[in-house]
Amino acid sequence: MNLLKLQEQIRETVRRSAVELFDIEIEQIAAEVPPKTEFGDLAFPAAFELAKQIKQKTGEKQNPRAIAEKLKAKLEDLIFIQKIDIAGPGYLNIFYNRSRFLAESSDAGLLPNESLSKSTTAKKVCVEHTSVNPNKSAHIGHIRNSVLGDSFVRILKASGKRVEIQNYIDNTGVQVADVVVGFIHLLKMDLADIEDLNERLQADGVSFDFYCWDLYARIGQEYQHNEELKSKRAEVLHLIEEGGNDTAKLADFVATTNVHCILRTMERLSIRYDLLPRESEILHLHFWQKAFEKMKSRGVIKFETEGKNAGCWVMPFESHTGNDEHDADKILVRSNGTVTYTGKDIAYQMWKLGLLGLDFNYKLFHTYENGKDVWITTANESFGGDIPQFGHCETVYNVIDTRQSYPQEVVKKGVATIFPEKGEDASVHLSYEMVALSSAAAEELGFELSDEDRKKPFVEMSGRKGLGVKADDLIDRLEANALKEVESRHPDAPHSERKEIATTIAVGALRYFLLKFTKNTIIVFDFKEALSFEGETGVFCQYSAVRANSIFRKLKESDLVESRQFIRQNPESVAEVFESEHGSDIWSVAILAARLEETVETAINASEPAILAKYSFNLAKAFNLFYHNHKIIAEENEAKRAVLIATADLVRRSLTTALETLGIKVPEKM
């Protein structure tokens, strides 16, 4: 019996009782976690709802407390309920049977559905995240996307969903073209020169994507006064899109090398992908033409013969009202016959949902250190052994920042218009706010701010300006800080171990930092805050888990087994412990640890990983208090010791799993 099942059972009893006692059917029985342990473990405000409905139905005014009394009588027989209080104006506060609960949960799995995610036949959901333009290194804003997406994937898997992770590579877009213009026309380099450059950079320990970062910023500057250079951009872009020429080959090398760099950065943060679909294949395998045919045959797209959109194919949108300046219709094919990004995106979205009737070819791109393969699309024949089946997902989550809400809505509505049978629910835009820089952070990066900039609450990052905190730089700084701390604490540990601990801490700090904010909060990046290892941080959570684990390292292995056995066999003694002076404090930690599964569900329903991050922090905090107040190993009372051990074990398992679900590992020691 886990908490979710127990809750459902109690809910069902309340629902049935409402029908039996008052002949009223309540569709949604609200249950809440009371704000304090004294108020019990589960609270129902159902009596308020019933009082309202009774009044509506019969005109008779009933006191919510009296209604609660009647419901209480019906619930008291349930075996897991110890007692029921009626509190305040009519709350039904349920107290679980603590000793029975502890006995059952002490060796139960915390996420019973997780194993379902490994099924190879179940329906699949797709999460697309990262999708950094492969023309420069990733910055902290990109990392927010990836960490959010990766954590959401982990949360989905924790609840038993089979998930495919895609990272879209826009290898034929203007951003890549800009860097290519830089290489060819500014630096006068050809492919062989760039390959040499890459080798030299590697020898010097400089990453290719860092080099491109600077080049991209330089191009941005050059464009402002060099019209001739700017005119090369369209030419280069055209050659890249067309393919099969030297410029396209050069661009492919630049993009692919950057993809490798970005994947390496992401792997530092335990972020990995299943598939890298590329824009070049969407073009060369004619995905758009196929989607275009479907749109035409289903009559959801029209050719404009007059007005300012004359010569364009547009998709009409009723939801957006047009005005003089802005049109309600979305152009998918330009008057020169080329397709817009949104058009390509609709075709790609159709493919993800298995609606296009065309497929990519695939080849193995890279095998991660943990043995996992990541595949990439190709226009040539597939190769590389057993190719998994990609796409054909029942739901697609696109992790994209909120600035792209409008094009995302077009994609979602577009696909739903073409395939009404699939509907809008199949496409979910997981939208989040941007990461901006505090003016202090921008200045720390060496950027001069105008007075106007300084007045603003934050400075927006810009790859084009080279203004941003590069992910690798930040991870490096976090690692260095962590390493210094680890070295002073564990001077005797081998260097490799200290290094590994520092890495784990740095990743935990960064991931938690990005996850503790809810999605629609703009993160104004500040170095001091991001580099902190104290207070509400990933490090705090890791530290609690480490301390919990260290208790079990010092206990005999048999202690845990014996404690569990004692708890099963002596419910009365256990109940006594919970009724003693600190009993409720111990209980509140144990019950919190048991709420992992329901927290995961809440996080999915709200598409909000921050809920799980907050939960981890609160659990860690509760454990610290517990740890501070109770000496576990030294406890002399057998029953109390067993309860303390079982509780500490429940917490460390729950906390470790919660953190793992956020992509945060717990080091051996720290």
Added chain:
RNA sequence: GCUCCCGUAGCUCAGUUGGAUAGAGCGUUCGCCUCCUAAGUGAAAGGUCGCAAGUUCGAAUCUUGCCGGGAGCACCA
């Protein structure tokens, strides 16, 4: 002009479907290591939940208006 988001303690933020005395972290002040890791922990101070009206037994949460801040509304991606 239209659409969306935000406004909660000095600062940065939580507050899940409307519920019990609005919570954290940082910062400030004063405490706690003979004891399982002090990256910890206790206490204090700090709030007209932007303003106003409405709905409700009940509003930080829902509705409307106003004020302030941000983003978007391309034949860019």
